[in-house]
Amino acid sequence: MQLPSALSFLVDEAIGVSGADGFVSQLGVRLIEDGLPLCGGALTQAAPHPIISRRTWLWRADTGRVVEALGIGLGEPDDTDHTQIGRNWLAELGTVFMQEDFVGGTPDCAVVIWAVTRPFSEPELNLLRQVARFAAAPLGVLTARSTLAALLETYLGRRSAAQVMAGRLRREPGETIRAALLYADLRGFTELSESVGSKEVIAALDAWFDRIAGAVHAFGGEVLKFIGDGVLAIFPIGERDAAAACDSALRAVTAARMGMDHLDRIRAAQGQPPLPFGTALHIGEMLWGNIGTADRLDFTAIGPAVNLVTRLEGLCRPLGRTVLLSGAFAAETTQPLIPLGTHVLRGIAAPCEVFAPQE
Template identity: 70%
Template sequence: MRLSSTLSFLVDDAVGVPDTAAFLSALGARLVADGLPITAGALTQAAAHPIIARRTWLWRSDTGRVIEALGFEAAGPANPGSRTVGRDWLAGLGAATVREHVIGDIHDGAVISWAANRSLSGSELEELREVARFAASPLAVFAARSTLAALLEAYLGRRSAAQVLAGRLRRELGEIVRAALLYADLRGFTELSEMTDPKDVVTALDAWFDRIAGAVHAFGGEVLKFIGDGVLAIFPVGERNASAACDAALRSVAAARAGMDHLDRARAAQGLPPLPFGMALHVGEMLWGNIGTADRLDFTAIGPSVNVVSRLEGLCRTLGRPVLLSGAFAAETTQPLLALGEHTLRGIAAPCAVFTLNE
């Protein structure tokens, strides 16, 4: 068969490429090298992800580049157009022909489509069908990898997921991370949960976490832990310096507070109470490690910096301030702040200089 090198790639080497985008690029290039008049290709796969329903990769032979399109509605009878992104894109290139091959059921399989600069002969169409058949195995491997990564990130976060995927499955000290730390906690949550239907409590928690985590991610931070109704997030120092990390944390605080203000107004319109909260910011080093029992592990953050930021947040109610900042954090930002003096934090020997936003 003319496409023996392409099929050899699919059987022997395809699973070794880094990801689905690289797979589509390599496959398209081999088809062109083997004599097929392919000008572009598209590959759509269902995605096991809490938000994304499917992913489509689009490749052009003239540039060799691959771009990705995300779909947020599941494919199926109720949404027949959801699987046509790749086909429509190929048709928009003015290609002479577009051929689509379904690899497995569209709900858990893939659709691969090719565009050519002329009409394909019967033998060429048969070769493309054979390519689709051989592509099923490597695509199943990529789908499994993607599913595993998505599940781990959804439940563990990016930093912990990367560690697990790298094979860190034993108790060990972990890594020292320098970062701006943010700890946020709802006020009166115990009373709220005692007086409110459990479904409404979960709805309120989800809304709270959406605002906090959304603001953190928007400014380059990462949520490390949901702790009851609390959130621990970091803005790592590395690619950016400590001052930039602290400024990003402050911007996320402003965004989170605006989101919570909007949420409280929406809750008030429904006759529901507001969701008061406290937020604390600190900068320092923490140990991010794998702890637990021999067969039940958890990545967690420990160290003096974590203690300071959590205890500082506990001071919000005492001082009547929604946001408190440590002296170490205040030293890294040029934003005007209001000094509140030194305070003793529970369980911490040295007093802490405390600041709040100058509002």
Template identity: 65%
Template sequence: MNLSAPLAWLVDHAGASPSPESFLAELGRRLLADGLPLAGGALTLAVPHPIIASRTWLWRAETGAVIEALDFPGSPPTKAGHDWLAGLGPVQADVAGRASNSPLLGWAWAGEFSPDEAERLRQVTRFAAAPLAALAAKAAQTALLEAYLGRRTAARVQAGGMHRGTGETIRAALLCTDLRDFTALSEVTEPAAMIAALDAWFDRVAGAVHAFGGEVLKFIGDGVLAIFPVTSPSAAEACDAGLRAIVAARAGMTHLDKTRQAQGLPPLPFGAALHFGEILWGNIGSADRLDFTAIGPAVNLVSRLEGLCRPLGRSVLISGAVAAETTTALVPLGEHTLRGIAAPCAVFTLPGD
């Protein structure tokens, strides 16, 4: 059986595509080279994700560029791709598989198309089912790992970094945050309401961390440990990103507390500490149950520094190591002894805290 060039590629090589967007771009390019007058293409995959129902990649024949659109629960899962294609010309879309959540592959014509051309695209969808199933499984695995582990750790696990005792040293600004009086609040609050409060708190902190290029390493009870890795010779950029994230999180919590007050609910006071140093982000645990954990003196210090927020009556404390790297105006609070830390720590806070 002689296969066309696009079908041969689907059989022999498409399964090795590094990502759905590269698959769509390469398939579209090959179909154009095979004489099909396409204006664009769209590929939709359902993903197991806390807030995303499906991801759609949109390819434009004129430029070869691929962009991504997200569908959220409650919206039609194919709407983004279909509407975009319809703006380019007549549309043909086929499910590349038999399951209800199978990948959806769609194309738009630059002009009129013949029954023969439509049949050729149906054959393409048929041959694309196997490699797309592999890509969908990989995308689902990536989404699950990133949701539970974060991007950095998920990438390491997928790359085979699952050996106990392995790790990497990271220079970063470390953010440690914790809700105040959480235990007392949980004793008098219904579990569902307590979970909703925790989710709202984590949304503000994690949202601020991610907005400024950081990564949440751990949710620990009602606390968060996050890092802003150094990506240039200077550590100032990482420290400044951590400071901006704290300001954003504090603004978000101020708004949340006003909303809770209007609902007759108590505020959610918190403490946050920022330090700069090296951590070992390592794979530890038992032989059959592993966890990625941040360890090292810098982690100990930022945790102890956060615990100083209540005695000092502050919501934000910043170490001298951060102050030495940033030009942001900080308010000195003197040197303080931290439990379990040998040397006194120079402590600062933000203006107005």
């Protein structure tokens, strides 16, 4: 006896589907092949993430397209019906039918909702009940994968998380990345940490990282490392050219400065000291890979470009500037700059031309 198309998919193929978007669209197509009157579907999964509480993938049968909607929720989970976004969207397509079977027996995992053009018949409902049973295993695997990916990205960053997920668990040279590099560091943080309580120190660090890392991400960059109170980020060159990467890096710095100015005003009103910082921008190649012991590894960035950008940031205080750019970076950006002469950087053989953005 031949299995219905949807059950055949769940038994033989679904475990290998890479993402929830592919799962909901392929399952929907197979159910239509089995005669079910679907016009859309939604799959909602819990998301163990510092900001995102739920992820929902919305599928339209007429176009085959899948779009993702995020449920934002900070703090402890509540009793909110996180499938509501799927219900509202599918209600525009047809009658909403909610699959009551949750993966793992709890709504904290996954739930599927279908939109139909007419009510289901009893045989169709029986098929959906079987689909719910057979979908539990592959959906459980998808949920576990997305949980692992979210946790790795939270603690390692997107680039490193992808390498860990791909099984790169040994010491190896890694990849060479050409990018605009950004290094930013708080000034006087040691003095601050010795003059206020630990909670105030952590709050100050979080506020600083929110603004600098948020600006980097907003303009297409990637934060590679938090180093004490410093941040190393890149704006990769590839899909965009060097000039575009450099301009994006400069815009990110401008946004971060505006955010920090606003934060300093808030801190001043609360009787707290400001959080001055320095930022350096450079362009070049860096090596990104695994280093460490045989059983304890870390991803790190090395190379002359990394050395230069960190040393260049050290000139911010003596030159009285918040942002400094290398000559190589200045040659690529389209933004107007102020030349500050040629300077010797500690540990760097060749003197470096230094520029600053116009205020």
